[in-house]
Amino acid sequence: MSRATRPTFGRSFFFLANRPSVLRTSFNEIFLTPELILRRSINVSLKIPPTPIFIIMKLNEELHRIKKVMGLLNEQTSNPTITDNGFEGTYEGPEFNSQGDIAHQFSNTASNLIGKKLKLLYMTGKYSKVDFDNIVMTTEGMGSGNVTYYLKIPFVRVNDKCEAYTSFDHRGGWGHGEGRKKQDAMNELGYLPVEGTELDISDVKKTPEGLVEYWVQWKNPKYQSECS
DSSP states (O other): OOGGGOOOHHHHHHHHHTOHHHHHHHHHHHTOOHHHHHHHHHHHHOOSOOOHHHHHHHHHHHHHHHHHHHTOOOOOEEOOEEETTEEEEEEEEESOBTTBSTTTTHHHHHHHHHHHHHHHHHHTTOOEEEOGGGOEEEEETTTSSEEEEEEEEEEEEOSSGGGOOOEEEEEEEESOOTTHHHHHHHHHHTTSSOTTOOOEEOOOEEOTTOEEEEEEEEOOHHHHGGGO
């Protein structure tokens, strides 16, 4: 047998045998329980003084990962509907996955559908805007790894086309962003409305479990340029 193809098992074992800590770590990794994995990950991650929100987020992320490995996570589902009267839908599934805060992304789904619907209503003479005062948001189960995020965003008819809105978006987050996210909306979306008009931003909307949202509507120049 040539030197190049000679087995290296003996050399590897000699290396491990002379480094007990490496050998012990290698065998322990095989038998880590979910609890030990969680504890180790948290200990490694928390190299800076943690805030309660940070600890909860890290725990949720680890619990989600462990449950996914163990096959305990429910499938994510959502059933959004959009009509001339508004948006309504429910997301059920994990709070976090490889895409990030997947549950919160249901707000993106709502915003996309509402923006398209407001444009369609405007083009068909059914001038409308979002009724901020009657928005309903609930996030039952947040903190358990799986959440049921229910969202209802109604429309209200207006008499004049320049009282209507034709674009819609949001800014928010889980357990953070009150005040700051409103400023983010102004900074990131403020240039989009028809010249001479402004963003219409809702009061902060919060759920008891910690979801924070600012909903935003404005006059899109491609549809309402005469409303400057």
